[in-house]
Amino acid sequence: MEIRIDKEGKTPMYLQISRRIREMILSGTLPAGFRLPPERKLAEELQVNRTTVLNAYRELKSGGFVDSHIGQGTTVTLRQASEDTVWESGGSGTPDMPSMPWEQLFSESSLRIQDTTVRDLLGGVRSDMILFAAGVTVPGHDSLEALKRIQAEVLESSGRIAVQHTPTEGLFPLRESICELMRERGINAKAAETMVLTGSQQGLDLIARAFIEAGDVVLAEEPTFFSAVHIFKAAGARVVGIPADNEGMRTDLLDMLVKRFKPKLIYTIPDFQNPSGAVMSMERRKTLLSVASRNQVVILEDDPYGLLRYEGKAMPALKAMDIYGNVLYLSTFSKLMFPGFRVGWLTAPPQVLYRLTMLKQMADLHTSSLPQLIIDRFLREGLIKEHLEKANKENRSRRDLMVSELESSHPDGMGWNRPEGGLYLWCRLPERVPQSRLLASSMERGVSFVPGDVFFPGSPLGNYIRLNYTYPTSEQIVEGVKRLMASYAGIAREQKKYGTGIANELGPII
Amino acid sequence: MFELARRMDKVKTSDIRELLKLTDKPGMISFGGGLPAPELFPVERLKEVTAKVLESSGAEALQYAATEGYQPLRRKIAERMNRRFGTLMSENNILVTCGSQQGLDFTGKIFINEGDTVLCESPTYLGAINAFSAYGPKMVEVPTDNDGMLPEQLEHILDTERNIRLIYVIPDSQNPSGRTWSTERRKRFMELLKGRNIPVLEDAPYSELRFDGNIMPSLKSMDTEGIIIYLGTFSKVFCPGMRIGWVAADERILEKYGLVKQGADLHSSNITQRNISAYMEMYDLDSDIERIRLVYKSRRDAMHKALLADFPGGARFTHPEGGLFTWVELEGDINTRELLVESLGSNVAFVPGESFFPNGGGKNTMRLNFSNMPEEKITEGIKILGDLIKRRVNCAEACVNRT
Numbered sequence: 001m002e003i004r005i006d007k008e009g010k011t012p013m014y015l016q017i018s019r020r021i022r023e024m025i026l027s028g029t030l031p032a033g034f035r036l037p038p039e040r041k042l043a044e045e046l047q048v049n050r051t052t053v054l055n056a057y058r059e060l061k062s063g064g065f066v067d068s069h070i071g072q073g074t075t076v077t078l079r080q081a082s083e084d085t086v087w088e089s090g091g092s093g094t095p096d097m098p099s100m101p102w103e104q105l106f107s108e109s110s111l112r113i114q115d116t117t118v119r120d121l122l123g124g125v126r127s128d129m130i131l132f133a134a135g136v137t138v139p140g141h142d143s144l145e146a147l148k149r150i151q152a153e154v155l156e157s158s159g160r161i162a163v164q165h166t167p168t169e170g171l172f173p174l175r176e177s178i179c180e181l182m183r184e185r186g187i188n189a190k191a192a193e194t195m196v197l198t199g200s201q202q203g204l205d206l207i208a209r210a211f212i213e214a215g216d217v218v219l220a221e222e223p224t225f226f227s228a229v230h231i232f233k234a235a236g237a238r239v240v241g242i243p244a245d246n247e248g249m250r251t252d253l254l255d256m257l258v259k260r261f262k263p264k265l266i267y268t269i270p271d272f273q274n275p276s277g278a279v280m281s282m283e284r285r286k287t288l289l290s291v292a293s294r295n296q297v298v299i300l301e302d303d304p305y306g307l308l309r310y311e312g313k314a315m316p317a318l319k320a321m322d323i324y325g326n327v328l329y330l331s332t333f334s335k336l337m338f339p340g341f342r343v344g345w346l347t348a349p350p351q352v353l354y355r356l357t358m359l360k361q362m363a364d365l366h367t368s369s370l371p372q373l374i375i376d377r378f379l380r381e382g383l384i385k386e387h388l389e390k391a392n393k394e395n396r397s398r399r400d401l402m403v404s405e406l407e408s409s410h411p412d413g414m415g416w417n418r419p420e421g422g423l424y425l426w427c428r429l430p431e432r433v434p435q436s437r438l439l440a441s442s443m444e445r446g447v448s449f450v451p452g453d454v455f456f457p458g459s460p461l462g463n464y465i466r467l468n469y470t471y472p473t474s475e476q477i478v479e480g481v482k483r484l485m486a487s488y489a490g491i492a493r494e495q496k497k498y499g500t501g502i503a504n505e506l507g508p509i510i
Numbered sequence: 511m512f513e514l515a516r517r518m519d520k521v522k523t524s525d526i527r528e529l530l531k532l533t534d535k536p537g538m539i540s541f542g543g544g545l546p547a548p549e550l551f552p553v554e555r556l557k558e559v560t561a562k563v564l565e566s567s568g569a570e571a572l573q574y575a576a577t578e579g580y581q582p583l584r585r586k587i588a589e590r591m592n593r594r595f596g597t598l599m600s601e602n603n604i605l606v607t608c609g610s611q612q613g614l615d616f617t618g619k620i621f622i623n624e625g626d627t628v629l630c631e632s633p634t635y636l637g638a639i640n641a642f643s644a645y646g647p648k649m650v651e652v653p654t655d656n657d658g659m660l661p662e663q664l665e666h667i668l669d670t671e672r673n674i675r676l677i678y679v680i681p682d683s684q685n686p687s688g689r690t691w692s693t694e695r696r697k698r699f700m701e702l703l704k705g706r707n708i709p710v711l712e713d714a715p716y717s718e719l720r721f722d723g724n725i726m727p728s729l730k731s732m733d734t735e736g737i738i739i740y741l742g743t744f745s746k747v748f749c750p751g752m753r754i755g756w757v758a759a760d761e762r763i764l765e766k767y768g769l770v771k772q773g774a775d776l777h778s779s780n781i782t783q784r785n786i787s788a789y790m791e792m793y794d795l796d797s798d799i800e801r802i803r804l805v806y807k808s809r810r811d812a813m814h815k816a817l818l819a820d821f822p823g824g825a826r827f828t829h830p831e832g833g834l835f836t837w838v839e840l841e842g843d844i845n846t847r848e849l850l851v852e853s854l855g856s857n858v859a860f861v862p863g864e865s866f867f868p869n870g871g872g873k874n875t876m877r878l879n880f881s882n883m884p885e886e887k888i889t890e891g892i893k894i895l896g897d898l899i900k901r902r903v904n905c906a907e908a909c910v911n912r913t
Contacts, residue, residue: 064600064601064602100707100709100735100736100737100760100762100763101707102760102762102763102766104707105621105675105707105709106620106621106766107619107620107621107622107623107626107645107675108623109619109623109645110619110620110621110766110769110770113766113769113770113773134574135574136573136574138569139569139572144564144568144569144572147564147568147572148561148564148565148568151560151561151564152557152560152561155553155556155557155560156557159551159553159554159556159557160548160551160553161751162553162556162751163551163553163556163749163750163751163752164545164548164551164749164750164751165543165545165750165751166751198608198753198775198778198779199775199776201773201774201775201776202774202775205773205774205775209515209644210515211515212515213515216515227772227773230773231773234773235515334574337572338572338781339572339573339574339780340570340571340572340573340574340575340779340780340781341572341779341780341781342775342776342777342778342779342780359644361640362611362615362637362640362641362644363608363611363612363615363774364607364608364609364611364612364615364753364775365608365609365611365637365753366753367608367753368608368751368752368753368754368778368779368782369751369752369753370560370751370752370782370785371779371781371782
């Protein structure tokens with residue numbers, strides 16, 4: 001049994017191990033009944049912690065690939081249909097019939113979809129893991145109670161609507177309530193210009209399908225939200241980064257970039273940008289709008305965090321200043337309140353909305369009805385205001401805690417921002433502490449975060465990590481930073497000893 | 511001012527969309543949409559189930575979840591498939607989608623390049639035609655009779671067509687025709703596909719809604735090579751508004767669906783998945799389906815009786831063994847699109863059959879849904895339609911006589 005693992009890779013080692021073994025089981029290399037090596041032995045072989053192997057085996061067991069019995073060790077389970085089953089199924093192939101060559105059958109466009117970052121972040125998480133990798137807030141007790149009441153009331157008064165098909169654009173009352181909410185961002189939109197989405201991720205997907213053809217260029221701040229980049233790339237776009245600083249994208253370069261690349265679309269997160277936390281200055285907002293409209297370029301404004309400001313003065317959304325009508329505005333309830341509902345929205349000129357509705361019908365007919373009814377009632381009762389006040393207050397105190405924990409351990413050479421809202425700290429690491437090594441080491445200690453490289457559409461400009469401070473509890477923040485800093489110190493020490501000279505050299509391939 | 515991507519040209523306003531609007535009108539007798547009977551929805555039970563989910567696991571249910579779906583639900587789906595359809599699935603073979611429409615869209619994205627060939631029944635499901643069309647395939651219709659695809663013709667097409675990337679079929683109570691493939695034809699189909707390495711998409715929303723006889727063996731249950739990608743949904747047997755369906759397939763291909771799903775919407779509504787899962791724990795979905803089945807069966811009978819009584823002798827219609835639809839072929843050159851405009855004036859809606867032929871044709875055909883209306887409305891609506899058709903037949907004859 002030969003297993004190769006990449007100790008500096010982004011994927012946790014236990015997952016690398018379990019995946020490799022799973023492949024061998026599925027391909028038939030490891031037959032049913034095969035006894036896997038004892039955890040301790042494999043751990044020695046691979047030079048990893050025994051817990052890592054333990055977790056890998058646990059993962060395999062939960063997938064039904066292996067079974068373990070005291071005294072017998074861990075064995076591969078029987079997965080093939082037995083010979084005498086009349087209707088047998090499986091699909092792993094039989095001796096006389098090789099299995100399907102799936103890789104040869106995939107379409108070109110689907111082969112462009114490769115990245116598993118989000119999935120790795122969402123799934124396969126140990127229950128005792130401290131998550132600095134998340135991108136969510138935790139709804140408070142009051143909001144949860146309100147939700148229970150509203151759900152019962154909505155099912156009482158509109159139960160039939162909740163279980164039936166509803167319009168593709170979303171429930172009209174909810175579209176109205178969303179417009180009301182957007183006034184907080186200075187946006188004056190009509191329900192007819194607003195559609196409900198299955199999370200704002202769907203908005204990115206629909207917009208990419210509607211606008212992007214192979215070879216089109218999309219400009220985006222660098223760094224930026226990786227899922228958006230992946231979607232544009234999967235649609236065939238070339239994503240070109242716009243340098244950014246703490247006032248957002250460098251709009252002084254915009255004219256030149258637009259002239260050179262003739263982009264179809266500019267993707268931006270003006271408020272509490274993911275991951276940098278930057279807020280675009282008023283001056284730059286104006287320049288962006290004017291350059292884009294002069295050149296007839298679509299602006300996609302992604303604003304999941306605009307209402308999550310706990311300090312400083314709010315800026316109006318770009319959409320609020322959209323005189324020319326070329327801004328598509330995207331936001332979501334996932335960051336504001338409840339991600340598990342999968343409800344987001346899009347505001348756009350009517351002819352764009354119509355096109356996107358056609359596409360949405362094809363994609364999923366409509367968004368789940370009951371969550372729409374619940375959110376509408378939540379907004380209409382005005383509960384969102386109180387909910388956001390509490391959430392923002394909580395978020396601020398957690399930011400303060402994480403910043404002060406970092407400060408008190410004053411890691412040599414590491415820096416971070418102090419955002420006025422949003423969910424993340426963006427931390428710069430010195431070159432001698434590579435993010436991949438820090439991740440591997442901190443995962444071993446049970447702390448996860450997102451390595452900064454994934455946010456760069458091209459080559460990474462610097463060595464960063466993103467830490468979320470809104471999901472973990474105060475205790476977890478204290479404990480998590482402690483463990484993270486232990487990893488940091490360990491790597492920094494090691495590097496001092498051996499130097500970093502060889503880290504970036506490429507060996508010639510011969 | 512905006513320039514849209516060229517693929518947008520292939521996305522047309524669909525009849526489904528227009529129909530959802532029509533059926534909302536009060537007083538309308540709708541044989542249009544494929545909607546289940548609203549009075550059969552377990553709204554009361556849902557109150558209890560949803561309250562319990564929020565009470566017991568509210569914090570988790572409101573968070574992000576795994577792209578593949580809520581694990582206990584995936585397990586229940588696999589178990590259910592194995593029990594009802596004779597498959598051997600594990601939870602790792604299941605990916606939860608936003609209704610089976612999403613499964614259709616993903617399948618198009620995963621397999622179809624511009625210009626590739628997709629085989630389908632003739633006629634076939636409109637939502638699938640739309641989903642695939644966006645990826646620019648050549649749709650080839652395989653001649654189909656009451657027992658399914660005709661084997662000789664299928665073999666000929668398989669041997670002669672180039673670049674066949676996907677075969678799309680609905681073997682049970684097909685939409686729109688209401689036909690069910692015979693066991694013999696299913697076996698023959700699988701034999702013909704052996705060793706050809708062509709993926710087959712088995713769309714099975716109506717399998718459990720069979721009125722006469724046992725549930726038929728799914729193609730997936732006969733799948734030794736892993737070529738069958740199975741789409742299931744709770745929309746027809748539980749609640750369509752929840753938008754929960756699934757893809758069941760070989761794990762290697764399911765991984766690809768997971769990647770596409772991640773880009774499309776990260777995951778299906780977490781709380782909705784948990785609601786369905788909890789419902790299946792607290793209540794017996796099988797007995798719910800049994801109840802639905804009996805209601806639809808008597809509605810099918812009512813429609814069949816009314817068609818025999820009130821449609822002109824030249825009209826041919828299917829006698830579906832399950833599902834939601836009857837398929838009607840009218841004689842001669844009666845255009846059902848024109849008929850629809852007229853019948854809407856008399857408050858009766860249906861879907862003109864033309865939409866179900868990817869390459870055109872079938873102007874004299876229509877799809878009638880019988881699940882959504884009570885029996886007396888069915889009788890009344892069919893009478894109205896029958897009269898309108900007879901008038902057209904008579905008029906056509908009169909015109910012919912005059913010349």
